[in-house]
Amino acid sequence: MLTYVFENNGVPMYEQLYEYLKDDITKGVLKTDEKLPSKRAFARNNGISTITVQNAYNQLQSEGYIYSLSKKGYYVANLCSIRKLRADTKISLDIKLPPASAECEINLSNNNIKPENFPFSVWSRLSREVMSQKSREVLTPSPTGGIPELRSAIAEHLKAFRGMLIDPNQIIVGAGTEYLYGLLIQLLGSDRNFCIENPGYKKLKSIYSQYGANCVFADIDRKxxxxQELNRVKAQIVHISPNHHFPTGITMPADRRYEILGWANETTDRYIIEDDYDSEFRLSGKIHPTLFSIDGCEKVIYMNTFSKTLTPTIRISYMVLPIELANRFYRELSFYSCTVSNFEQYTLSLFISRGYFEKHINRMRLYYMRRRREVIEQLYKSPLNDSMELIENESGLHFLLKLKTDIDDETIKRNLLVKKIRISPLSDYYMSGTAVSHNFVINYSCLDTKKLGKVFEQINLLLKNQPHNL
Structure with a gap:
């Protein structure tokens, strides 16, 4: 007869009995199909009640450790696939993780936001307000496109700052633009030719391809x-950044914008995805109007994100669909749940509607203007001045640095990394054809300007020495 010692430690006796029996079963002390004592005999032998035994048996049976036969009793189940691991057992997983990036002291390719620039005090105050005053709403499932308050706040912001007159229901909120691209592919059809600018944002190719969409690449000129390129590659959906192209920094002029709109209107199956991701940070002159705002034929899908203006980790982006596509979205894809938590949506809606977002953008625009000026001044004062040319249009958070050298891009990139300096050549962003050499992307949003002098000196030394001497 099984006999166990029960402790007066606050744990119910049936739980102690359950643990004893489970331990003996998993260790093999109690064998498969072995009959367990009857409830009455088991209780009498251990000085406990039959209810305690019954509760323990019920728990073991519900978890599959034992089974019962009518009018015969309880038996140990076959648990040959279950093993009890010892406390010192080490778990080995055969998972191949991507290689970690080499450590570097300064990263000229980093486009993150400095943590100290995030409006923590305002955000935390609004978060507390949401928790105290919106407790019911926070726990109510969000509509597929996002809560009405956030969509209305975004619509008002776009009206005031981008001249866009839209119905809030045209706005679809999602956790990052990558998720929204996936929705667009499902909405427009993966059998279309999705065109990406070349050079351009390479992750787009991975996203579109992962969804089974065919990717084509259109070369760009200075506008x-x-x-002609769109027709050459037989594009049907073109993804462009007319206000500040990444990585070249080109701003598309008005005549080219109307040409692209005319192309889209030639057939019913063509659309333009307008990525306006860092348009808020044009540092001089007036921000150009969006393609969406000058489109009279419902051919432009507008995309933007709060990753540049607030922080990438907030993971809130949105798209504005033409009316016909918005109606199709709600007919065909409204079964999807909104991927942004209500808590963050309500906090962001207050942040925008109460004017904090406008103040934050104005403050950050001044901050980046000073930072850009500081980086460029250091560049002109450095020994590198005679060996470089600056390519910039005072928009966005990066510019191009053209180096006067015959050393190939990969060698420059590799040897600077040895010096713990990371830099990305423009050639890294080409997806086809012949890349433009010796142009490098300088992101300054997160640069430590105190180390720039050393960086420019190292680049200058590299240009003046043969690569094998470094």
Whole structure:
């Protein structure tokens, strides 16, 4: 007869009995199909009640450790696939993680936001307000496109700052633009030719391809993508950044914008995805109007994110669909749940509607203007001045640095990394064709300007020495 010692430690006796029996079963002390004592005999032998035994048996049976036969009793189940691991057992997983990036002291390719620039005090105050005054709403499932308060706040912001007159229901909120691209592919159809600017944002190729969409690449000139290129690659959906192209920094002029809109209106199956991701940070002159705001034929899908203006980790982006596509979205894809938590949506809606977002953008625009000026001044004062040319249009958070050298891009990149300096050549962003050499992307949003002098000296030394001497 099984006999166990029960302790007066606050743990119910049936739980102690359950643990004793489970331990003996998993260790093999109690064998498969072995009959367990009857409830009455087991209780009498251990000085406990039959209810205690019954509760323990019920728990073991519900978890599959034992089974019962009518009018015969309880038996140990076959648990050959279950093993009890010892406390010192080490778990080995055969998972291949991507290689970690080499450590570097300064990263000229980093486009993150400095933590100290996030408006923590305002955000935390609004968060507390949401928790105290919106407790019911926070726990109510969000509509598929996002809560009405946030969509209305975004619509008002776009009206005031981008001249866009839209219905809030045209706005779809999602956890990052990558998720929204996936929705667009499902909405427009993966059998279309999705066109990406070349050079351009390479992750787009991975996203579109992962969803089974065919990717084509259109070369750009000094004004951006051309209608001739779109026709050459047989594009149907073109993804462009007319206000500040990444990585070249080109701003598409008005005449080219109307040409692209005309191309989209030639057939019913063509659309333009307008990525306006860092348009808020044009540091001089007036921000150019969006393609969406000058489109009279419902051919432009507008995309933007709060990753540049607030922080990438907030993971809130949105798209504005033409009315016909918005109606199709709600007919065909409204079964999707909104991927942004209600808590963050309500906090962001207050942040925008109460004017904090406008103040934050104005403050950050001044901050980045000073930072850009400081980086460029250091560059002109450095020994590198005679060996470089600056390519910039005072928009966005990066510019191009053209180096006067015959050393290939990969060698420059590799040897600077040895010096713990990371830099990305423009050639890294080409997806086809012949890349433009010796142009490098300088992101300054998160640069430690105190170390720039050393960086420019190292680049200058590299240009003046043969690569094998470094």
């Amino acid at each position: 951006g993508v051309t209608v």
